[in-house]
Amino acid sequence: MSLHVLPEVAAALAAGRPVVALETTLICHGIPRPRNRVLATAIEAAVRTGGAVPATIAVVDGKLRVGLSPEELVALADRSDVRKASTADLALALATGRCAATTVASTIFTASMAGIPVMATGGLGGVHRGAETTMDVSADLRELARSRLAVVCSGAKSILDLPRTVEALETHGVTLLGLDTDELPAFYSRSSGLRIPSVDGVAGAAAVVRRQIELGWPSAVILAVPPPDDLALAPDEVDDLVAAALAAARAAGIGGKDTTPFMLAHMARASSGRTTDLNEALVLRNAAVAAALAVELARPPDSR
Numbered sequence: 001m002s003l004h005v006l007p008e009v010a011a012a013l014a015a016g017r018p019v020v021a022l023e024t025t026l027i028c029h030g031i032p033r034p035r036n037r038v039l040a041t042a043i044e045a046a047v048r049t050g051g052a053v054p055a056t057i058a059v060v061d062g063k064l065r066v067g068l069s070p071e072e073l074v075a076l077a078d079r080s081d082v083r084k085a086s087t088a089d090l091a092l093a094l095a096t097g098r099c100a101a102t103t104v105a106s107t108i109f110t111a112s113m114a115g116i117p118v119m120a121t122g123g124l125g126g127v128h129r130g131a132e133t134t135m136d137v138s139a140d141l142r143e144l145a146r147s148r149l150a151v152v153c154s155g156a157k158s159i160l161d162l163p164r165t166v167e168a169l170e171t172h173g174v175t176l177l178g179l180d181t182d183e184l185p186a187f188y189s190r191s192s193g194l195r196i197p198s199v200d201g202v203a204g205a206a207a208v209v210r211r212q213i214e215l216g217w218p219s220a221v222i223l224a225v226p227p228p229d230d231l232a233l234a235p236d237e238v239d240d241l242v243a244a245a246l247a248a249a250r251a252a253g254i255g256g257k258d259t260t261p262f263m264l265a266h267m268a269r270a271s272s273g274r275t276t277d278l279n280e281a282l283v284l285r286n287a288a289v290a291a292a293l294a295v296e297l298a299r300p301p302d303s304r
C-alpha cells in the first residue's frame, strides 16, 4: 500500500468518525500565493468546525499523503515548484520523489482507496469548451464515474461547456443534486440555466448517498452548492470574463493541463481579484457543507 495516512485521519476512519477529503490543486494552482496558505488552513478549520476531520491530499516528496500536518500544509502552499497531478500524473510524481498537488480526479481516487466517503472542492473539471476539436475532457469525469463517494462543489467551472459536462455526467451514471436549488450553479455565478434535482438540506443529500451505497452503484454523488449571494457574479459578466480568458489562452498557445490554471489567473486579474474572493468563499462554504454531510452519514441508523 503506497498510501501515507496521517494518524489522526486513520484513527477517525477506523472509529467511523466523519472525515472530509480535500484537494490541493485549487490551493497550489487556483489561488495566488500568499493568500493560498491562509485559505488552505481556513478550509481545514471549516471542516473541523463542522465536526469532521480534514484529510488534505497531496504528493509530498514522492509520497501519496492523506492528511498533512499544519506545517506541511503551509509549506506546500508556499512552494512554487509543485506540479499539478491528475490521475495520469500520479505514478510519475511518486516515482520522481517530487511534490504535486492533486486534482479532483486524483483526490477522488486517493480518498476512495483510503475509505473516505466525502470530499469538498470549488468547481469540478469537465468538458472544456471546444472539446469537439481538442478532446479536452477533464479526468475528473472518469473518476466521478467510477468512485462511490460524495463530492461537494459549486458545480463545474464556468470556463467549461456546462451542458456537455452535464450530459457526460449522466452518461457515466453520476448522480447530480442541487442543495436546496434546482439549477446547476456555475461556480462564479448562481445560475447556469441547467435544471437538476433539488434535495432538502444536507439530510436530503445524505438519504440519496445512503441509497447509492446500498445499491452498490459504483459512481459518485455530486452535491452542488450555489456560491455565496453577496460575491457571486452576474452570468453576463462571467461570460465576458471567460471569453477574454479563452481568447488570451488561445493567443498564448496554452493547452492541456495548463488551461484551467491559466484561465483562473486571467479571470482573477481581469476582475480585479473578485473571482479569487469568490473562489475562496465558495470553497469554505463547500467545506462546511461537506463536513455536515460527513457527520450526517456517520450517524448511527437509530439516531437519524
Ligand code: PSU
Binding pocket: 023, 024, 025, 026, 027, 029, 030, 031, 086, 102, 103, 104, 105, 121, 122, 123, 124, 125, 126, 137, 138, 139, 140, 256, 257, 258, 260, 264, 279, 283
Ligand atoms: N476548483 C477550484 N480551483 C481549481 C480546481 C477546482 O476552485 O483550481 C482544479 C481542480 O483540482 C480540478 C482541476 O480537478 O482544476 C481540473 O483541471 P483539468 O481541467 O486540467 O482536469
Ligand code: MN
Binding pocket: 136, 137, 138, 139, 256, 257
Ligand atoms: Mn484537460
